[in-house]
């Protein structure tokens with residue numbers, strides 16, 4: 001091999017090494033969002049006015065938060081749904097009213113849980129998991145029925161707070177997502 005050819009090949013090899021050093025990290029940086037799981041976050045938020053809730057009647061509310069999908073940030077997306085149940089009538093201090101909140105995500109494999117007002121229970125349309133109005137797993141007295149959910153509905157921290165102008169009372173929920181398929185309620 002001629003000296004000149006050798007020199008050209010050497011230069012090409014050095015150029016290729018420099019390109020690799022420069023472009024591999026840049027390529028990784030640019031493509032990283034493609035391989036990242038879709039992420040969402042919300043924190044505590046006011047989801048309904050206390051006066052909208054009837055005692056003992058479940059009401060579903062959306063949770064609005066940020067969702068990151070690849071390179072795109074969706075600031076006001078519906079990132080979850082929650083069932084609220086008010087447990088008592090107006091207290092002297094409305095902030096003492098008890099409201100329970102349950103995630104509408106089924107702990108079996110994550111479908112959305114509905115409420116059946118005729119039967120006074122919650123039911124998942126995917127594989128028939130049934131929960132009572134305290135969110136506990138139920139076993140129906142039907143031949144062969146076996147509740148597929150590994151646990152009850154996931155409960156969330158929920159409280160009644162005064163509005164900023166002091167005239168109204170809101171239900172505030174700390175939304176969380178939990179792992180599915182486990183017998184314990186464990187955060188994702």
Ligand code: FES
Nearest residue numbers: 106108109124127
């Ligand atoms: S996902 Fe709810 S019963 Fe299967």
